[in-house]
Amino acid sequence: MLSLYxxxxxxxxxxxxxxxxxxLLALVLGVSLLPATWLSCAVAAALVLLCYASPGAGWAQLGRQIWSLRLLVLMSFLGQAIFLGLETATIGTVRITAAIVLAALLALTTPVTALWEVFERALSPLRVIGRDPSRAALLLVVAFGAVPTLIRLAQQVREAQRARGAGRSIRAFAVPYLVLALKHADELGDALTARGVR
Structure with missing residues (x-):
C-alpha cells in the first residue's frame, strides 16, 4: 500500500x-459550508495557502496535490459550468479542491499507524453494536492508501500510452488501468488475509 505520508x-x-x-476536519467542514460567493472562494484559497505554508508541507507539495487532482478539478468545473454557470462553477470548484487538499494534509503529515490509532479510538463506540473498531479503522486506513495508489497506477498507464504512441484513447487507457487496479486489489486482499484480516 502506497502512503501519502x-x-x-x-x-x-x-x-x-x-x-x-x-x-483539519473542522477546516474541511468550514470550507465546505461556506456560502457560494467570491469572498468565500478567496477565504478557502487563503486558508489552503496558509496551511501549506507551514514548514514540512510547502507550496510545492500543494502544487503536486492539485496537479494529481487535475482531472477531478476539470470534471467538477465543467459539470458545474454546464448547469450552473461559470461563476458558480469556479467558486464551487475552488471550494471542493480546497477541502480535498486540506484533507490530504492529514495523510501527508501523519504516519499510517498513527492514523489507524486515531480512527480506532474514534470508532470505539462501534463495540456497543458488536462491531470491531479495529477492523473499521483498518478499512479507513486502506481507503486512504488506495487513493494515491490508484493515482500512481493511472500515471503509469498514461506514461506507457505515451511511450507506445497510443494517444489519448479512452479504451487504450481504461483496459490496462482496470487490470492494474484489480491486480492491486487482489494483492492487497491477499496481504490482509495473510495477516489474519477477514
Missing part, C-alpha cells in the same frame, strides 16, 4: 494525530 519536523508533523484530525 512524508516525514518532516514541521508544526503539522509535531501536532498530535487526534488534535490534528479534529482541526
Amino acid at each position: 512524508r516525514p518532516g519536523t514541521g508544526p503539522w508533523h509535531r501536532m498530535p494525530a487526534g488534535r490534528k484530525t479534529l482541526l
Whole structure:
C-alpha cells in the first residue's frame, strides 16, 4: 500500500494525530459550508495557502496535490459550468479542491499507524453494536492508501500510452488501468488475509 505520508519536523508533523484530525476536519467542514460567493472562494484559497505554508508541507507539495487532482478539478468545473454557470462553477470548484487538499494534509503529515490509532479510538463506540473498531479503522486506513495508489497506477498507464504512441484513447487507457487496479486489489486482499484480516 502506497502512503501519502512524508516525514518532516514541521508544526503539522509535531501536532498530535487526534488534535490534528479534529482541526483539519473542522477546516474541511468550514470550507465546505461556506456560502457560494467570491469572498468565500478567496477565504478557502487563503486558508489552503496558509496551511501549506507551514514548514514540512510547502507550496510545492500543494502544487503536486492539485496537479494529481487535475482531472477531478476539470470534471467538477465543467459539470458545474454546464448547469450552473461559470461563476458558480469556479467558486464551487475552488471550494471542493480546497477541502480535498486540506484533507490530504492529514495523510501527508501523519504516519499510517498513527492514523489507524486515531480512527480506532474514534470508532470505539462501534463495540456497543458488536462491531470491531479495529477492523473499521483498518478499512479507513486502506481507503486512504488506495487513493494515491490508484493515482500512481493511472500515471503509469498514461506514461506507457505515451511511450507506445497510443494517444489519448479512452479504451487504450481504461483496459490496462482496470487490470492494474484489480491486480492491486487482489494483492492487497491477499496481504490482509495473510495477516489474519477477514
